[in-house]
Amino acid sequence: MTELTFGYSPCPNDTFAFHALAHGLVDAPFRVRPVLLDIEELNRRAHTGEFDLTKLSVGAFAAVGDRYRMLRSGAALGHGVGPLVVARTTMSLEAAARGPIAIPGRETTAFRLLGLAAPALGAVVEMRYDRILRAVAEGEVAAGLIIHESRFTYAEHGLTQVIDLGDWWERDTGLPVPLAGICARADLDPALVAAMASAIRASVQHAFDHPEASRAYVRVHAQEMSDAVCDQHIALYVNRHSLDVGEDGMRAIARLVGVP
Numbered sequence: 001m002t003e004l005t006f007g008y009s010p011c012p013n014d015t016f017a018f019h020a021l022a023h024g025l026v027d028a029p030f031r032v033r034p035v036l037l038d039i040e041e042l043n044r045r046a047h048t049g050e051f052d053l054t055k056l057s058v059g060a061f062a063a064v065g066d067r068y069r070m071l072r073s074g075a076a077l078g079h080g081v082g083p084l085v086v087a088r089t090t091m092s093l094e095a096a097a098r099g100p101i102a103i104p105g106r107e108t109t110a111f112r113l114l115g116l117a118a119p120a121l122g123a124v125v126e127m128r129y130d131r132i133l134r135a136v137a138e139g140e141v142a143a144g145l146i147i148h149e150s151r152f153t154y155a156e157h158g159l160t161q162v163i164d165l166g167d168w169w170e171r172d173t174g175l176p177v178p179l180a181g182i183c184a185r186a187d188l189d190p191a192l193v194a195a196m197a198s199a200i201r202a203s204v205q206h207a208f209d210h211p212e213a214s215r216a217y218v219r220v221h222a223q224e225m226s227d228a229v230c231d232q233h234i235a236l237y238v239n240r241h242s243l244d245v246g247e248d249g250m251r252a253i254a255r256l257v258g259v260p
Contacts, residue, residue, distance in 0.1 A: 004196070006032040007042045007054035008182075010221035011148050012230045013076060013237035014055065019214035021203035028199035030192070036221060038128055039147075039180065040105030052185050053196055057105075058178040059112035061257050067186055069193070070253070073201035074182030075245045076237050077252060082166010082177040083110035084151050086136060086159040087143040096143035096162045098122040102136065103145045104129035109179050110147050112256065113165040130223075133157045147179075149225055149233050175252035176241065204242045 006022070008014040015036075020026050022034045035051065043060040045051065049067045056068065058077075085096050099122035103111050106126065115121060125141055132144040137157040146154060154161070166177040182200055184193045207214060222230050241249050 002030040002192075004030050004032050004052040005035055005050070007035045007037060007045065007051040009039050009042070009055060010036040010223075011237075012218050012222055012225065012233040015218045015221050016211075016214050016234045017074065017204050017207050017238050017242060018200075019203070019217045020206035020210075021199055023217075025213075026199055026202040026206055028202075029195050030199075040108055040126075040129075043105060043107040046183070049185055049187075052188065053200075054183055055180055056183050057107055057109045057112075057180050058253055058256055059109035060107040061181075061183075061253070063107065064183075068183035069186050070181045070183050070245075071193070071197040071200055072245050073197055073204060073243060075241050075249065076179040076181070077176050077241045077245065077249050078237070078239045079170060079176050080166060081179060081236055082164055082169060083108075083113060083145055083147045084154070084164050085114065085143055085145055085162040086133070086154045087162050088136060088139070088159060090160055091143070091162060093118050093163045094120070099143070100125050100141045101143045101145060102127050102132045102141040104132065104147050108147065109177075109256070110145050110165065113169060113177075114145055117163065117165055117168050133159065149229050152229050152232050173252070173255055175255060176249055178249060178252040178256050179237075181245065181253070201243055204238070207238065208243075 042054055043057050046064040087096055097118035102125045129147050132146055133150055135141050136144040169177050184196050
């Protein structure tokens with residue numbers, strides 16, 4: 001049987017959604033070899049087409065559009081799911097944007113949204129997403145652009161929200177926030193890509209139907225996250241759009257990718 005490489009993140013939403021496919025619990029004419037990496041690392045590796053199937057930030061789509069095509073299943077988007085800018089004290093977005101501001105990568109959707117909301121960005125400091133809260137709290141940077149579970153825990157670090165960029169996007173566009181999607185290499189056989197899309201959808205549906213089946217897999221990759229934060233993370237990022245991105249989701253993606 002054909003083996004395909006599948007890159008996704010160790011975050012609870014991905015390990016929950018793709019557990020069934022990774023463990024052969026859904027029918028597919030192939031097996032996958034999972035490679036779990038930070039989303040910005042997946043974005044970078046997409047430039048060389050390293051993985052057959054990979055999760056990518058929507059903000060990275062334009063740069064790898066010749067190598068990958070998005071599937072309609074497995075996406076991370078929705079309402080109330082956007083990245084946040086946080087700081088130690090109350091300040092305006094303009095003040096936070098003057099920097100230095102920590103970001104989880106220049107190809108992330110979060111950074112694209114920040115650039116749209118605050119075009120006059122000052123100094124940015126790239127770092128892995130899970131280091132940003134500490135960097136802000138310790139004064140290494142003036143503010144931080146946070147994603148994933150950090151939106152649930154920033155207050156524990158004594159930080160305050162400057163802006164919810166997802167809320168800003170939704171008010172400006174009326175569309176869901178398009179964070180990331182699952183993409184297949186553009187040079188693969190169309191029949192295989194169709195089978196990939198079906199398998200991804202089946203894996204997400206299996207997760208919804210058997211939510212406890214992936215708990216051990218989620219926990220082993222969740223680092224120091226509590227069960228409560230894991231559950232919040234999954235509930236927020238795995239939703240109806242994960243089964244099918246939907247027409248509103250496709251419009252949101254086109255809007256974000258197409259904005260200069």
